[in-house]
């Protein structure tokens with residue numbers, strides 16, 4: 054079995070107050086770029102941030118408004134070299150991490166005769182990233198796609214959210230749910246793949262529950278003066294969302310969070326997409342959760358299994374790395390921008406994730422159909 058309940062206390066939270074201002078771990082993922090790329094990023098932020106925040110539908114409007122505005126047209130001309138640099142950077146990155154849709158046939162041809170197991174992150178993968186984390190709903194179409202995938206392949210949702218919350222979003226039974234970054238796993242009683250007498254709960258950080266509740270209360274108090282800050286109790290971790298906090302206040306907010314953490318050396322802070330995560334210093338992450346789930350499914354030492362993990366955030370890198378180290382399966386990073394990653398492929402956004410899932414189902418059905426046809430010949 055996977056080593057469980059390994060507690061590795063760390064002397065202090067992983068990010069110190071002094072390091073806050075310049076720490077790459079506190080800057081947006083991807084890390085800032087230097088020179089022209091950095092300028093390009095700043096330019097993009099200045100002119101395109103409404104598009105990024107509101108989704109693709111706004112793109113046409115903003116571009117159309119720019120085109121019809123002489124000021125914007127001039128600005129666009131002045132910015133052309135920086136944007137061109139960024140485009141080249143993106144092209145080079147896409148060569149390294151090609152689109153899982155573009156390489157679909159090639160990917161699938163390597164899985165014939167093997168068992169695919171699907172691992173899906175939730176926020177930013179199945180649902181869009183939105184200002185209010187409580188409103189990160191997945192579409193009915195995405196839910197239908199995940200349901201179809203789960204008909205053909207063992208499927209797990211691996212999220213930083215607490216397990217009950219992510220289940221409330223996904224609303225599909227028969228799946229495996231790993232909440233709190235894998236620190237709260239439920240293996241259902243009976244599925245196509247496992248037949249257990251009762252559902253199995255695996256919670257390697259259960260001893261931290263009282264501490265997490267205490268810290269949650271303290272953080273609510275400390276952050277209440279920050280407009281837009283949202284503290285979420287995810288059972289075995291606490292998230293401090295700062296997506297709606299003005300950038301000028303980020304440093305002060307981090308200082309307040311760290312001032313709480315000073316009292317809790319057994320907790321550490323990490324950063325996701327516009328969120329600070331406070332969690333126990335146990336050696337457990339989404340990568341360990343992936344291994345645990347594979348083991349629960351009976352695939353621990355199986356050579357003919359292809360785990361596919363799709364995620365968009367730093368915390369998903371632990372799972373990508375496990376797959377890379379095992380030399381088995383592959384990670385797919387969901388991102389529109391170049392990022393350092395251990396994934397093998399990329400998809401740009403949840404809409405492409407859905408397309409990939411639907412193609413996977415279609416591919417599986419066509420394989421089954423071919424097998425049936427052969428059997429009757």
Ligand SMILES: [Mg+2]
Pocket residue numbers: 174175176177178364365366
């Ligand atoms: Mg995510």
